[in-house]
Amino acid sequence: MAEYGELIEKAKLAKDASYKLGLVDTVTKNKAIEAMASALLEASGEILEANRRDVELARSEGASPAFIDRLSLNEKRIASMAEGLRDVAKLPDPVGEVIASWTRPNGLRIEKVRVPLGVIAIIYEARPNVTSDAVGLTLKSGNSVILKGGSSALNSNAAIVKILDKAARESGIPAGAINFIESTERESVYQLLKLREYIDVVIPRGGAGLINMVVENSTVPVIETGTGNCHVYVDASADVDMAREIIVNAKTQRPAVCNAAETLLVHEDIAARFLPEAGEALSARGVELRACPRAMKYLPGAKAATEDDWGTEFLDLILAVKVVSSLDEAIDHIQRYGTRHSEAIVTRDERNAREFLDRVDAAAVYVNASTRFTDGGEFGFGAEIGISTQKLHARGPMGLPELTSIKYKVYGNGQVRG
Amino acid sequence: MAEYGELIEKAKLAKDASYKLGLVDTVTKNKAIEAMASALLEASGEILEANRRDVELARSEGASPAFIDRLSLNEKRIASMAEGLRDVAKLPDPVGEVIASWTRPNGLRIEKVRVPLGVIAIIYEARPNVTSDAVGLTLKSGNSVILKGGSSALNSNAAIVKILDKAARESGIPAGAINFIESTERESVYQLLKLREYIDVVIPRGGAGLINMVVENSTVPVIETGTGNCHVYVDASADVDMAREIIVNAKTQRPAVCNAAETLLVHEDIAARFLPEAGEALSARGVELRACPRAMKYLPGAKAATEDDWGTEFLDLILAVKVVSSLDEAIDHIQRYGTRHSEAIVTRDERNAREFLDRVDAAAVYVNASTRFTDGGEFGFGAEIGISTQKLHARGPMGLPELTSIKYKVYGNGQVRG
Numbered sequence: 104m105a106e107y108g109e110l111i112e113k114a115k116l117a118k119d120a121s122y123k124l125g126l127v128d129t130v131t132k133n134k135a136i137e138a139m140a141s142a143l144l145e146a147s148g149e150i151l152e153a154n155r156r157d158v159e160l161a162r163s164e165g166a167s168p169a170f171i172d173r174l175s176l177n178e179k180r181i182a183s184m185a186e187g188l189r190d191v192a193k194l195p196d197p198v199g200e201v202i203a204s205w206t207r208p209n210g211l212r213i214e215k216v217r218v219p220l221g222v223i224a225i226i227y228e229a230r231p232n233v234t235s236d237a238v239g240l241t242l243k244s245g246n247s248v249i250l251k252g253g254s255s256a257l258n259s260n261a262a263i264v265k266i267l268d269k270a271a272r273e274s275g276i277p278a279g280a281i282n283f284i285e286s287t288e289r290e291s292v293y294q295l296l297k298l299r300e301y302i303d304v305v306i307p308r309g310g311a312g313l314i315n316m317v318v319e320n321s322t323v324p325v326i327e328t329g330t331g332n333c334h335v336y337v338d339a340s341a342d343v344d345m346a347r348e349i350i351v352n353a354k355t356q357r358p359a360v361c362n363a364a365e366t367l368l369v370h371e372d373i374a375a376r377f378l379p380e381a382g383e384a385l386s387a388r389g390v391e392l393r394a395c396p397r398a399m400k401y402l403p404g405a406k407a408a409t410e411d412d413w414g415t416e417f418l419d420l421i422l423a424v425k426v427v428s429s430l431d432e433a434i435d436h437i438q439r440y441g442t443r444h445s446e447a448i449v450t451r452d453e454r455n456a457r458e459f460l461d462r463v464d465a466a467a468v469y470v471n472a473s474t475r476f477t478d479g480g481e482f483g484f485g486a487e488i489g490i491s492t493q494k495l496h497a498r499g500p501m502g503l504p505e506l507t508s509i510k511y512k513v514y515g516n517g518q519v520r521g
Numbered sequence: 522m523a524e525y526g527e528l529i530e531k532a533k534l535a536k537d538a539s540y541k542l543g544l545v546d547t548v549t550k551n552k553a554i555e556a557m558a559s560a561l562l563e564a565s566g567e568i569l570e571a572n573r574r575d576v577e578l579a580r581s582e583g584a585s586p587a588f589i590d591r592l593s594l595n596e597k598r599i600a601s602m603a604e605g606l607r608d609v610a611k612l613p614d615p616v617g618e619v620i621a622s623w624t625r626p627n628g629l630r631i632e633k634v635r636v637p638l639g640v641i642a643i644i645y646e647a648r649p650n651v652t653s654d655a656v657g658l659t660l661k662s663g664n665s666v667i668l669k670g671g672s673s674a675l676n677s678n679a680a681i682v683k684i685l686d687k688a689a690r691e692s693g694i695p696a697g698a699i700n701f702i703e704s705t706e707r708e709s710v711y712q713l714l715k716l717r718e719y720i721d722v723v724i725p726r727g728g729a730g731l732i733n734m735v736v737e738n739s740t741v742p743v744i745e746t747g748t749g750n751c752h753v754y755v756d757a758s759a760d761v762d763m764a765r766e767i768i769v770n771a772k773t774q775r776p777a778v779c780n781a782a783e784t785l786l787v788h789e790d791i792a793a794r795f796l797p798e799a800g801e802a803l804s805a806r807g808v809e810l811r812a813c814p815r816a817m818k819y820l821p822g823a824k825a826a827t828e829d830d831w832g833t834e835f836l837d838l839i840l841a842v843k844v845v846s847s848l849d850e851a852i853d854h855i856q857r858y859g860t861r862h863s864e865a866i867v868t869r870d871e872r873n874a875r876e877f878l879d880r881v882d883a884a885a886v887y888v889n890a891s892t893r894f895t896d897g898g899e900f901g902f903g904a905e906i907g908i909s910t911q912k913l914h915a916r917g918p919m920g921l922p923e924l925t926s927i928k929y930k931v932y933g934n935g936q937v938r939g
Contacts, residue, residue, distance in 0.1 A: 122856070125906070126880065248673065324743070324911060334684055342935070349935065470933060476629060480565070499929050510886065511884060511916075511917050513888070514889070518889075518890040519766050519767060520770055
């Protein structure tokens with residue numbers, strides 16, 4: 104309970120700091136972010152030393168090479184974190200933007216103004232670069248942040264936050280704006296998720312397990328991010344070369360991320376022409392194919408798909424393949440198994456394209472392009488804190504404006520309601 | 522559990538219907554809403570008969586006259602419900618609006634388009650007019666609705682929904698779009714709040730008890746509405762006549778609503794000049810004053826305020842009064858006790874006005890006007906489903922656009938990510 108008291112204290116300080124931070128001008132915030140970037144580079148030795156301890160511990164516990172890779176920092180990765188911060192400093196400040204203003208017949212002038220959300224809690228897993236990204240984006244949008252990273256990156260994250268917080272405070276950012284929860288107890292997350300009085304939103308970043316745990320236990324509003332069981336549907340009229348390029352890219356360009364494709368749906372009229380060639384191209388890149396009985400005919404090397412395969416986000420070089428009899432069947436399959444993240448159709452039929460765009464319920468719906476473009480950078484937002492798969496508040500890549508709320512400022516000269 | 526099964530069935534049907542409803546054109550929706558309005562008027566006898574049973578039961582259970590008044594319908598109130606629906610038919614349809622569109626250097630064209638949220642659950646208390654408002658607004662914004670009204674209005678609500686649903690279906694609205702939970706078991710609300718797979722958002726409308734229950738128990742995203750512990754701060758430089766008019770209006774024009782003022786804060790430099798006169802005007806309108814020791818001096822008839830009074834939403838002809846030494850103290854008091862709803866300053870000092878507008882954390886912040894204007898109609902939104910006091914998704918009066926989400930439609934010609 105002593106720990107819970109400490110958590111509440113931190114959340115209170117974060118809330119108090121958020122009121123001050125919300126009023127800090129853009130120039131000061133940008134200077135602070137630049138200073139944070141420089142501090143990361145200057146203190147890289149300290150960060151690498153802390154990271155070495157995390158990596159050693161993970162190795163001794165038998166972590167997989169992929170896990171160790173995500174956890175590991177080096178000079179280049181630290182430089183890229185610093186560069187990420189500098190990019191954020193260059194982005195326009197959303198705070199104070201007058202989104203709309205109008206005057207009512209009674210003379211009241213109403214302004215709808217962007218304001219920070221207040222205090223944002225971010226709960227994330229292994230990658231330590233999320234720490235500096237999150238601090239940069241929340242600070243630029245005028246929000247206090249409470250970070251709770253995975254226990255395997257504890258030393259790295261603690262070192263990074265210490266350095267960022269010091270640089271920020273020396274640049275005029277109020278103390279209490281940047282917070283890190285050192286406790287590795289699961290209990291501390293549950294406690295955090297109940298501090299609705301002090302925390303305005305919690306953003307979980309990680310696998311489905313983490314996200315579900317947060318949604319199930321939080322009384323603080325949540326923005327769900329991330330899980331993507333994405334589909335590419337190759338329509339009867341598709342350009343087969345284009346379709347092959349798109350599915351190869353969507354599956355293999357970076358298989359471990361949420362906007363990678365997990366299932367290929369193919370119209371029956373094009374299956375014989377498209378699948379053998381596409382299957383070869385995918386196999387040549389090491390993709391394991393799991394096919395429905397009809398697709399099996401054209402994919403000699405494939406395994407038989409199970410019901411589970413349609414609902415699985417493989418995050419790996421595995422692709423489920425299904426032949427469908429119609430656009431309707433493709434859309435129904437996506438609605439049933441998809442996670443509302445990114446869905447693509449390859450077609451030359453404008454009516455089918457429009458129908459797919461209108462009917463598929465997802466954050467991003469593509470015609471003749473790879474699902475891999477669902478990304479703050481690729482959309483031109485400059486940076487992102489995650490990709491929302493829910494419909495409330497923000498959907499798709501979340502940039503700086505998605506980290507704000509609004510306030511109505513109303514100017515009168517004595518108006519009362521009649 | 523049979524009941525739980527029925528609830529899930531309804532939620533599934535609502536979800537299925539939402540996919541169809543999201544594609545229904547504006548003309549069809551408007552005709553349906555007009556038909557709903559006519560049906561209410563034609564079937565007013567049926568509604569009044571159902572309402573009579575609710576009112577009799579409430580009377581036999583010893584409900585207060587104010588409660589009976591909120592529960593009671595008559596021809597005039599039914600006419601006003603029908604008129605409310607016709608107003609919604611006239612509002613612009615938010616669905617399909619292209620909020621932004623741009624083309625990326627790689628040629629991808631991105632459109633950010635408004636889409637319905639999907640399925641909206643609304644949990645509300647006694648007033649049956651909320652039923653028709655909610656059905657009209659959710660239908661116009663392309664959303665399926667699941668209504669759970671208070672048990673005291675069960676017969677009235679069931680009759681209204683039956684009539685509205687029939688008129689809607691006969692006008693081409695998909696079956697399953699309008700749903701009403703007849704169960705009066707508290708358990709059915711808990712179950713509803715866990716149906717995250719089918720329900721996209723839940724909006725509680727009612728007192729703090731209902732809202733807290735929903736927030737504590739829901740895994741479905743919630744939009745908090747309503748509770749308003751609102752303040753009017755009379756600054757040292759205020760025009761005392763204007764200040765008196767504003768506090769009298771904010772307190773007495775309709776004391777039982779969320780945007781009514783509950784506490785008056787007065788700068789010490791103006792207290793002697795302002796409070797005696799304001800106190801008299803308020804007392805003359807039957808307002809009970811509960812004053813801090815310093816305010817007491819100028820308010821001979823007042824009771825002593827307790828600590829509890831600062832945090833209470835009286836919703837009645839009761840006003841807490843406190844003298845403060847500075848603008849800072851006023852803002853601190855509001856941050857401590859306010860509910861982030863509506864806050865007003867009366868001042869002739871532009872710097873203080875700006876500081877109050879910038880620093881006070883609330884959905885609507887006023888200079889020289891009554892807090893009573895925080896309302897969809899008064900803001901010019903045409904209608905509202907409630908007033909959000911949270912920062913996520915929607916803040917302040919929620920009109921039709923606040924009942925939508927967005928989707929990115931992305932048009933390519935073979936783009937893959939490099």
